[in-house]
Amino acid sequence: MNSKINAKNSCPIARSLDFLGDAWSILILRDAHAGLTRFEQFRKNLSIAPTILTKRLATLTEEGILEKRVYSEHPPRDEYVLTTAGRDFLPVLFMIGDWGRKYRGDGKLVRFLDAEAGTEIKPVLLDEVTGAKIGSRPIQIIQPDVEM
């Protein structure tokens, strides 16, 4: 899909897709949350072509999800760290992972534990207002103007 095409859409999902609609970007964000920061770390871990990695890192940086930071002046070396927006992407990753565990979960999978409690994390998405699980009650969609 043409990038930046969703930026003015009234749907918040569509707006996120300008960078999200790409598998590499999501995997880069996953790795960034796992602590990777450097070009070579991402490249090796993902087996991604450097041309593609360069482009994805640039987009994620422009979009304010990663931040380029110099970690060595001599030799000149940069790394990529998550911004607040990037860190706030974690719940999306968890939901994607949760879906994958349920419906693509054959074989051995990585597990995510609460480091303090030592228990496996079981994500549940609630509506803070009603306290109900999202999906358990009917939803009403309200358009800002008249168009869908």
Added chain:
Amino acid sequence: MNSKINAKNSCPIARSLDFLGDAWSILILRDAHAGLTRFEQFRKNLSIAPTILTKRLATLTEEGILEKRVYSEHPPRDEYVLTTAGRDFLPVLFMIGDWGRKYRGDGKLVRFLDAEAGTEIKPVLLDEVTGAKIGSRPIQIIQPDVEM
């Protein structure tokens, strides 16, 4: 990214990306959750080329997220409805939307209300075990074997 390449990855996020790593697929799922079922509905609402729509619907159907159903024998007409796996994708859409609302939320946006309570839905992702918000406590990642 080459499709089906993540199917055997030990990461549940990577596994989901075989169909998720594409903006059109996510928008189709969004529309399916909003009640759209027919080829022409998706095509018009998304302004997507029919060639692409055909391919995306086929993939989502193969992946078990949508189901093709005949809704008219004469004339022969098919529609696409969400499977259980497709319906369970709703929390992912909500998290993506929530992120978009926070970080791409300039201007008028669609709103999602709890139809019974009439209140705007505020999604929160909790760990069911500890009750803590996901992202508020350190996470431990455990690999099934040795590889990352």
Added chain:
DNA sequence: TAACATACTATCAAATTGATAGTGACAGTT
């Protein structure tokens, strides 16, 4: 001086995308 490390860029074939036009099966209208 040679090897190594890191973060890339250049090149280019192959695959994918997506715009446009058309098709097949039928229904309804004149």
Added chain:
DNA sequence: AACTGTCACTATCAATTTGATAGTATGTTA
């Protein structure tokens, strides 16, 4: 019977994107 319309697509093909491979720039270490 002949048109017009609807719907779910397929055919074609130019343009864009992907991604594999090789190379570069800037340094450090042996």
